[in-house]
Amino acid sequence: MHLILAPLHGFTEVTFREVYFRHFGGIDKVMAPFISLTHGDKITALKVKDVLPERNAQVPVIPQVLGNDSDDFILLCRFLSDELGYKEVNWNLGCPINGIVRKKRGSGILPFPEMIDQLLEKIIPGISMDLSIKLRLGLKTTEEFTAVAEVLNNYPLKNITIHPRIGIQQYEGNVLLDDLERMIPYVKHPIIYNGDIHSFDDYVSIRNRFSFGDFMLGRGVFYNPFLPEMIKAETQVLPADAKARFINFYTELETATRHSRKFWMSKMKEYWKYYGTFMKLGDERQLQLFRVKSEDEWNSLVSEILASP
Ligand SMILES: Cc1cc2nc3c(=O)[nH]c(=O)nc-3n(C[C@H](O)[C@H](O)[C@H](O)COP(=O)(O)O)c2cc1C
Structure with a gap:
């Protein structure tokens, strides 16, 4: 079982990660907060400063991209693989921020599976790294998910991370576990579970109900910085010190x-x-x-x- 630190834009950037990993264990990999695609023909060091290898040696990092332009996506990925040595990139199809959703980015693209299809058709042959996807169950309804899964199933993705909320929920309300259970059979790729694992007991209840191999932890690592260590040690007790x-x-x-x-x-x-x-x-x-x-x-x-x- 692997534990992955979730991307939390504004929280889990490299300054936090460097300090966190000096003090706590349990996390096997990090997904870095999204890098927004911008038009242009050059990638600057500033754009990718959060994932520069010299500050990211402690725990393996997966850079994440937010956007919906295949040329810009490929350009950024080439920089990440050829210049920085990354072997995997993640595509953000979950961000619920209104300004982003309106531009059909993040979870705003989920109601348009044909657009996801067209983008993947260009992106996959254009990059020389594994692609994984992090997404929600939909933007406005979980009924959007099956069509998206059908598209994703046609492509060689490394895995998909599912945060079982819909975009309009933002980060509120319950995770939609019954809907997730209904949707799992539609997904061909390995699934990483993410969402509301904020305590050891939350982890146990997800683990007991589903058969996911890997888990992604976000806010739980802030509510309790020891949570990854406790999950790995199978204990709900904080260390004595x-x-x-x-x-x-x-x-x-x-x-x-x-x-x-x-x-x-x-x-x-x-x-x-x-x-x-x-x-x-x-x-x-x-x-x-x-x-x-x-x-x-x-x-x-x-x-x-x-x-x-
Ligand atoms: C402040 C904040 C920033 C976030 N930034 C990102 C991001 O950059 N990329 C992404 O895929 N998800 C982002 N998320 C979503 C989290 O990665 C995660 O999916 C969500 O918080 C649910 O997991 P959790 O309950 O373990 O936190 C963000 C969430 C929060 C609260």
Whole structure:
């Protein structure tokens, strides 16, 4: 069984990954947050900075592409394979952001299986790397899925990762496990399961119900950074030194974020939406943290939180 770190744009970029993998185990592979296709005939190092090999040696990385232009797709893939040495690329057919959906990108392309077909027909012979796909069960209804699966079945994909929501759900509501169960027989390729595995018990209930070989974890790794290790060790118990390890990790993450971002405090506040749960902050403390404006105030509040029993 493999565990793959999900792409979370704005969260799991290389600065986070470098720190996370210095402190925690359990993850076998990473899918990097999407790289958007843009028109043009040159790929710059800036465009692919998140997946440059020199900062990605700890855990194997799969770059992900978001877009719907086959020429641009092929151009980017050639750079990823020929210049950076990647052997697999993932195509994002799941992103639910309105502006992206409107342009028939991400989950916005799912109601148009013929468009997926036309793109794959050009992309597959044009690239010299494996292609995998990450998708939802549809944009507006799970009924869209069977036609998409029929198209995908005609192509030599490495695997498909299914996040069993539909696009209009965004990240809310339940994962649609009954629909997923109905759709599985339509899929020929190996399936990686993704969605709402936020605790060891969530993992066990998916594992017991389905027979997936591999799992992708996203927000669960933020709600509990030890989750991949716990899944691999088959335990629902945190390690005895969890608090001390979390503090070491967090301290390094904050330092790295301060160095890499001008607005580091707002980024740390986003991380705390999840770490607040791990540290059992409670609503009032969480709100206090979000309202902080000055660096001094931030330093003293975070120190207080980390020092609390
Ligand atoms: C803030 C955020 C950013 C995301 N960015 C990406 C992305 O770049 N590519 C992608 O395929 N999915 C992206 N996703 C979706 C996640 O990879 C994953 O499919 C989703 O969060 C469900 O899994 P989880 O419950 O384990 O988090 C993002 C999700 C969130 C919340």
